[in-house]
Structures are given as structure tokens and as C-alpha cells.
Amino acid sequence: MPELPEVETIRRGLEEKMLGRVGKVLDVKVYEQKSLIGEPEIILGAEIEGFDRKGKALIVHFSNGFSAIIHLRMTGQLIWREKYSCGDIKSEQEIVEKTFAGGHPSENFVAKLPNKQTRVEIVFENGVLFFNDQRKFGFIKILERDEVKKDKFIKKLAKEPWEMTPEELFSKLQKHKGAPIKTVILDQTVIAGLGNIYADEALYFSGINPKRKAGELTEEETGILLLGARKVMEKSIEAGGSTIRNYVKSDGTRGDYLDLFAEVYNREGKECRKCKTKIVKEKLGGRGTHYCPKCQKEN
Numbered sequence: 226m227p228e229l230p231e232v233e234t235i236r237r238g239l240e241e242k243m244l245g246r247v248g249k250v251l252d253v254k255v256y257e258q259k260s261l262i263g264e265p266e267i268i269l270g271a272e273i274e275g276f277d278r279k280g281k282a283l284i285v286h287f288s289n290g291f292s293a294i295i296h297l298r299m300t301g302q303l304i305w306r307e308k309y310s311c312g313d314i315k316s317e318q319e320i321v322e323k324t325f326a327g328g329h330p331s332e333n334f335v336a337k338l339p340n341k342q343t344r345v346e347i348v349f350e351n352g353v354l355f356f357n358d359q360r361k362f363g364f365i366k367i368l369e370r371d372e373v374k375k376d377k378f379i380k381k382l383a384k385e386p387w388e389m390t391p392e393e394l395f396s397k398l399q400k401h402k403g404a405p406i407k408t409v410i411l412d413q414t415v416i417a418g419l420g421n422i423y424a425d426e427a428l429y430f431s432g433i434n435p436k437r438k439a440g441e442l443t444e445e446e447t448g449i450l451l452l453g454a455r456k457v458m459e460k461s462i463e464a465g466g467s468t469i470r471n472y473v474k475s476d477g478t479r480g481d482y483l484d485l486f487a488e489v490y491n492r493e494g495k496e497c498r499k500c501k502t503k504i505v506k507e508k509l510g511g512r513g514t515h516y517c518p519k520c521q522k523e524n
């Protein structure tokens with residue numbers, strides 16, 4: 226599931242490839258009705274004015290006062306193909322110059338599109354933006370720009386780690402004193418943007434055991450946790466997230482971007498890079514939780 230850093234990576238990638246370069250919207254093809262909320266005709270003739278992000282929602286602003294909120298959810302993908310490159314991708318050069326793909330990594334990044342997983346296609350003068358979504362939990366919602374902040378998913382979001390002070394987080398933790406810290410930082414009304422991967426990584430960075438009660442953390446530990454949340458997400462954004470550049474390696478193999486930055490996530494049974502203890506995976510609040518039992522002591 227794409228998390229905040231992946232969505233931010235997509236935002237940056239689309240901004241680089243599309244902003245000021247794609248012309249007007251010529252057509253919106255909807256292959257799956259529930260994947261597009263609102264009236265697709267509203268954006269016809271409009272150009273893109275900017276790409277924004279709130280939590281895990283990507284927002285595209287159009288020149289006519291309307292916007293599209295895009296939720297990728299479990300398996301959503303956004304794939305930009307410049308004109309004449311909608312068929313199979315032929316070369317590394319073509320990928321770098323003419324395309325961008327991000328979201329749930331799969332062969333769709335390089336396959337001929339549209340295909341049976343394509344839910345919406347936004348056709349511009351200079352290319353096509355495909356919204357693919359295997360499991361159909363994601364969607365695009367077209368609405369007036371002023372309505373974006375009132376959207377039910379957007380308005381309930383807490384601050385992101387970059388906007389929040391340690392004091393604010395500490396006071397929020399006191400409202401969930403008895404719950405494990407890992408579970409609390411996954412709650413998007415407490416702090417926005419931390420999904421399962423980055424919650425585990427931020428706790429490892431901070432040396433905090435995921436099972437400790439939120440109310441037991443000191444103010445100092447809370448500050449380090451907040452710093453950890455920023456650091457691990459920044460590292461992932463720099464690594465390029467789950468985008469086409471990481472997915473398609475120069476030797477033709479398919480890559481996993483997690484290898485680029487993860488210290489504990491998906492590393493159970495492997496050695497902690499600080500102390501050589503084996504990383505443990507346990508279920509906590511229904512979520513797979515990875516930590517180092519030595520670096521992240523329970524007491």
C-alpha cells in the first residue's frame with residue numbers, strides 16, 4: 226500500500242513530467258464507474274496548474290477552478306505516458322524521458338496500456354495519465370478547489386510529522402495512554418502519514434519498542450520519535466519510492482525499493498545493522514510489526 230513518501234514521490238514525479246508540458250484535457254475515459262466520483266466532463270479543456278498532497282491523497286489542480294483528489298489505496302497506480310509511448314516500453318532511455326509510473330509496483334509500469342486494470346484514463350494533448358487499480362479500492366474525485374479541504378478524508382487528517390511539534394505529539398499520546406505506541410502512531414487522527422512500514426522504521430530509529438504504552442514515553446523520547454518519523458520518510462522520498470525507476474533495474478530485473486532504506490521492515494530473521502541481533506516480527510494490533518529486541522527494549 227503506498228504510504229506518504231510514495232505519494233510524495235509520485236507528486237514530484239508527475240510535477241516534473243507533466244506540469245506545463247501536457248496541454249489541455251481532451252478526454253476522460255471511465256472504464257469503472259466507482260473509480261471516478263464527480264463529473265469527468267468538468268475538466269475537459271482545462272490545463273494542470275499544480276500537484277499537491279495531503280497525507281496519502283494526491284491532489285491535481287486544474288486551471289478552471291476544479292481539482293481531482295486521487296486516493297491510490299491498496300493497489301492504485303498512476304502512469305504517465307507521453308504521446309507515442311503508450312505501447313510496450315522499449316528502452317531505459319524512453320522510460321526516463323517519456324514516462325512516469327508510481328504506486329503499487331507491478332508489470333503495469335511497463336506494460337501496454339490501457340489494460341484490464343485501467344479504471345480511468347485522462348487524455349491530454351501530449352499524452353495520457355492512466356489510473357490503474359487491480360482491487361478497485363482507490364478512486365479519483367473531481368470537485369471544486371474550495372471543496373478539497375472539506376473532503377471527508379482530508380479534513381480529519383492530523384498534522385504531518387514536519388508540521389507537528391514534540392509537545393503537540395506528546396499531548397496527543399496522552400489521550401491514548403494505554404495503547405501500544407505503534408498502534409497509536411498509525412492512527413491518522415494522531416499523526417498523519419505514518420503507515421505500517423514507516424511506523425516500524427521510525428520506532429527503530431528512536432530505539433522505542435513498538436509494544437510500549439503510549440503514555441509511558443517521555444517528552445524526550447516523543448521528540449526523538451517525531452524526528453525519526455521525518456528522517457525515515459525523507460530517506461524514502463530521496464530513494465524514489467515505489468516508482469518506475471526503482472522497479473525497472475538497468476539489468477532488466479524488478480527491484481524492491483524497500484531494500485534501499487528499510488532497517489527492520491520485511492527484515493525478520495536478518496541481523497540488525499547496529500547490533501547483529503536478529504530482527505523479530507510479531508503481530509501487534511493486527512499489523513505485522515518488525516523490531517530489534519536489543520535496540521528497542523520493552524522496559
Ligand SMILES: [Zn+2]
Pocket residue numbers: 497498499500501502517518519520521
Ligand atoms: Zn539492534
